[in-house]
Amino acid sequence: MxxxxxxxxxxxxxxxxxxxxxxxxxxxxxxxxxxxxxxxxxxxxxxxxxxxxxxxxxxxxxxxxxxxxxxxxxxxxxxxxxxxxxxxxxxxxxLMDKIIEVREKDLLVKVQPGVTRTQLNKELKKYGLFFSVDPGADATLGGMAATNASGTTTVKYGVMRDQVRDLEVVLADGTIIHTGNLAAKSSSGYHLNGLFVGSEGTLGCFTELTLKVYGIPEFTTAARAVFPTVQNAVEAVTSILQAGIPIARVELVDEESIRQVNHFSDTNYAERPTLFLEFDGNESGLQQDVEFTKEIMEDHGCEEIQFETDNTARTKLWDARHNLAYAYIHGNVGKKMMVTDVCVPISELAGAVTFARKELEAIGLTGGVVGHVGDGNFHALLMIDMNSPEEVAKADAFNEKIVHYALERDGTCTGEHGVGVGKQKYQAAEHGEALHVMEKIKLALDPNNILNPNKIVKIESLGE
Amino acid sequence: MxxxxxxxxxxxxxxxxxxxxxxxxxxxxxxxxxxxxxxxxxxxxxxxxxxxxxxxxxxxxxxxxxxxxxxxxxxxxxxxxxxxxxxxxxxxxxLMDKIIEVREKDLLVKVQPGVTRTQLNKELKKYGLFFSVDPGADATLGGMAATNASGTTTVKYGVMRDQVRDLEVVLADGTIIHTGNLAAKSSSGYHLNGLFVGSEGTLGCFTELTLKVYGIPEFTTAARAVFPTVQNAVEAVTSILQAGIPIARVELVDEESIRQVNHFSDTNYAERPTLFLEFDGNESGLQQDVEFTKEIMEDHGCEEIQFETDNTARTKLWDARHNLAYAYIHGNVGKKMMVTDVCVPISELAGAVTFARKELEAIGLTGGVVGHVGDGNFHALLMIDMNSPEEVAKADAFNEKIVHYALERDGTCTGEHGVGVGKQKYQAAEHGEALHVMEKIKLALDPNNILNPNKIVKIESLGE
Structure with a gap:
């Protein structure tokens, strides 16, 4: 410069x-x-x-x-x-944090990029609507679109990309475009919505988003189910999905993580591998789904199931789950958290989680495994002392092992956190020749490589 | 050349x-x-x-x-x-028509591009699974991915793009890439799956597709509901969607089209604006959805509802709907069919369909309106004598009016048929500056403009 x-x-x-x-x-x-x-x-x-x-x-x-x-x-x-x-x-x-328009009849909302998801949900509640993507953090919707965020509700409602009908984008040269329209589907032109979502600021800046919203379901039930092993819990989830039960959330929390939760959230949950589940829908359909799910979980050795139908108990359950990362940080002052984020085909999930647990024990750092297991996505959380080169090296090696395990099984190095700089070294292994296609697109749209340079793709030289 | x-x-x-x-x-x-x-x-x-x-x-x-x-x-x-x-x-x-692998546990199937959707569904039935996208024609899955096809089941299961986990693509220079992986979600790199689906052969040739499949639902019920006007029928659909009822199909067939159906399919349906509906799910949930839907439809003036739970009657109903285009062609020998394909925000649908009906009557050609109204997508079918310049001009003008009506209301010129050559003249009006982004992507990936040239985007000159 x-x-x-x-x-x-x-x-x-x-x-x-x-x-x-x-x-x-x-x-x-x-x-x-x-x-x-x-x-x-x-x-x-x-x-x-x-x-x-x-x-x-x-x-x-x-x-x-x-x-x-x-x-x-x-x-x-x-x-x-x-x-x-x-x-x-x-x-x-x-400063661009306005909710521009709630189109109730169209189940759409138009927002500026600085609106956060809790801000949006507070407004939508007045209309009996909600926005589905819940990554835990109270991120902005612009940021969530930029990383294709997802979270606990994705197993039923999809990722951020599934919610985006249109983006207003400012390109590298200042041109303003719209990437979509307000119709529920389109076969017109290339799918720019999909391309810009997840582009992490490398292709343009979002200045307006039109997003899908949903009616708040008639009934919601949450449950906490305790299993003897992580493997039993994951296999139960696989069976639930195969049975076609439209479960709204299904989260794995391992023993160590339950311990951190109990300590931080003042709960008294059994310190065993646990699934946090949620069902929503109409009353009779939901009841039948719940009964069927109970049977499946019992077949997989489930030791205890606690249902929570009232709102306060449900909120407490999900707060405990969402505060998990803070629980680890709070309980390990002076350390930083590294989070792995692979996603694997569901048939590979039990093996992947078991592998991660074993490797975690081998390196001896504080950490646990949690995950959006309905999508095959899990996180190993690791607390590291950034001043200890040994701990940092151990954590890096661990992350690398988990990523390669996933890639060898046709998975991805990042299910929801994105590439940024942390997952860049795996892009070539994951995408192969397709990485060059990404580089060509980046250069075609940002020839001076000024937009969040060296994130996702690294443009080595501009030939100048 | x-x-x-x-x-x-x-x-x-x-x-x-x-x-x-x-x-x-x-x-x-x-x-x-x-x-x-x-x-x-x-x-x-x-x-x-x-x-x-x-x-x-x-x-x-x-x-x-x-x-x-x-x-x-x-x-x-x-x-x-x-x-x-x-x-x-x-x-x-x-010749590339093999079903390579059914990954039952992952609810995925890997196929070559020449496999047709009925061929796939025949195989999947053995596993209790089905492939959801149903455009009517027995198209190949490669072709369906190339146009981002959709159809009657899209209101619940989504479009072709929603089903694609991975594509093997041969690029313009012969390079073979994979656009995705087998995990249920990913935030790794640009969304090439989404970009290549709907690219109509202009960015590469698909040589393998990995697609999502679903378990065959426990229960399915179909229904035929008769309304006094097209507007009543469409407004009923809008209310059903707003109520959050997860309807599996909802198709509008207008009076003239019912007449063609009766003639061709030997049915005896009331020749009035009609909705063909389908519900699937678990038994109790479905029953509650059906009851609620009935109430809503009656509120909108529904005159007659006929439910079909047994398989033969359901098949007859959907065959009648799917054979509609053939009914028109069969009943109008020597004429060709023009089909409009706009999709509008659901709040604009009743107005758009009413407008199309009125314009159709004004030009005096045989035709009708049918549509995947749950998505805001409808087709006006027009039978034209290609040897009559007057009829062709009338039909073209009609199509243009419908498209502009949709674009003025933030809709799209094509909900599911794609651009090809027919919708190319509307690309600039629909996409504005974004069309240049598409051109840049096309040139970056196919610098010699050899892949299905002049479809979707027109590259005027390569500067040679």
Missing amino acids: STSIETIVLALKEFLEDDQVSVNQTIRELHGRDESYHDISLPDIVVFPRKNSEVSNIMKVANDLKIPVVPFGRGSSLEGHIIPYDKGITIDFS | STSIETIVLALKEFLEDDQVSVNQTIRELHGRDESYHDISLPDIVVFPRKNSEVSNIMKVANDLKIPVVPFGRGSSLEGHIIPYDKGITIDFS
Whole structure:
């Protein structure tokens, strides 16, 4: 970057107010880290646009001057996506946080990228509607679209990509496009919705999202089911899915993680491999699904099932599950968390989780296995002392083993956290020749490689 | 194309058997038309590969010599997708028709592109499974993926793109890639699955597909519900969807179309606007859904409901619906069918269908309105005498009016038939600046513009 920061700031202030452009150290530090263990790096400038035309002008300045740009939501990413290792400009979307329109009849909502999922759900509740994707963190919807986030409800409602009808995107050169429309399906043109969702800020900045929402189900029941081993629990899930039961959530929490939960959330759950489940639907259908699920789980050695139909008990159960990562962090002060994120075909899940548990015990670090087992996606959580090169090396080697185990079985290195910088070293192994297709698309749409450079794909040289 | 056909044939016969390469007039004619009214144009050469390496070699020859290539399944497309207007080589995938693997536990199946959907469903039945996408025609799965096909079951199970876990694709230069993996979800890299599905042969040739399949539901009930007006019927559907009832199919058939059905399928249905519906699921849940749906339909003036629970009656009902296009063709010998295919947000559907009905009556050609109304997608079927310039002009103007009505309401010009050549003139109006993004992607992946050239995007000049 040959242009001075002062020059860039001046160019930005041509169309932004003074308080929309910051070079303040504290502000820059807030934009130099995410929630992961990845190294910190500060942007030179942080900007706070209020509308798409400002984002377009920011991109024009950046493209003309070849300045790297990183779009930023809440910084809750887990693989360093929003850390500006090449410095430059971070675009913070917190001022673009309006819910533009709830289209009740169409089961659609139009939002700005800085709206968070709890903010949206609070508004939707007034209409008897809800937004389904729940990654745990209260991320922004722009950020969730950028990483193709998913979570506990994905087994029934799908990932972020499944919810996106349309995106307004500002491209590298400042052009504003729409990637879709408001119809429920389309066979018109290439599927740009799908391409931009999960592009992690490397192809454009989202300035508006139109998302699917759902009616709040008539009935919801949650349950906690205890198993003798992780393998029994996972095999029960496989059988439930094969039976075609439309389960709304099914989460595995292993013994060590239940221990952390009990400690942090003041619960008294049996410290054994456990499934947290949820069913929703109409009353009679749900009852039949629940009965069938109970039978299947008992066939797989389930030792105890506790159902929770009232709202408070259900909320407590899911809060306990969602606070799990914080429980580990809280219980291991001074350590950082590394989270693996592979996803495997469901037939390979029991083997993969058993393998992860065994490897976890072998390295002797505090950690546990939890997962969205209905999708074949699980996380091994590992607490590491970043000042101990030995612990860091052990954790890295562990992550690598888990990833290769998944890739050898036609799985993926990341089920929901995304590539960022953490999963970049596995992209060639996972995608093979297809990685070159991704590189070509990146270069075609961002020829100066300014949009979140070196995330997902690494453009080695621009031949200049 | 400066190379002689003889030279190309010789190059192809370096790695293909004699009977895999044809310049026979009859064979070429079979590959020069689809099921639509679009003009005929013959390929120079038709090839019949047996495996991916042969497809790769064909692409290398074509790319070196800059020969256009069109991938071909069964020729059941409706917008001229597979008609080789630039001549060249047509790759017929009928010899690549193996079901490679049924992964029962993973609810996945791996197939070659020439497998048809009824062939697949026949095999899957042995496992208690089914493949959900049903466009009516017995298309190949490769073709269905190429156009992002959908149909009657999409309201519950989704479009073709939702079923694709992985594609093996041969690119323009012969490189073989995989676009996905076998895990239920992934946030790794750009979403190439989504990009290649619906690319209509313009980005690559599919040589293998891994698709989601489902367990055959415990219970299925079909129904036929008669309404006083099309508007009443559509409004009933909107209410059913808003109530969150997971209906498996919901099809609108207007009066004229019921008349054609009765004539062709020897049924005796009331010749009034009608909904064909299907529900599936567990017995008690389904019963509750059916009761609730009945109430909603009665609130919207439903005059008669006939339920069909036994298999034969259900099959008869859906056969009648699926044979509708043939009923029109059969009943109008010497005429060709034009089918509109817009999809609108569900809140705009009643207005759009009413508008289409009114316009249809105004032009005075035989035709009717049917549709996958649960998705907001409907078809106006029009029978035209292709030798009458007046009828053709009327039909074209009608199609254009319907498309613009949809685009003005944030809909799409094609819900499921695809762009081909028929919907190309609306691409700029629908996609705006995003069309240039599509052009850039096309040129990045197929720099010589040999893959199904001038379909979806028109590359005006390659600057040579």
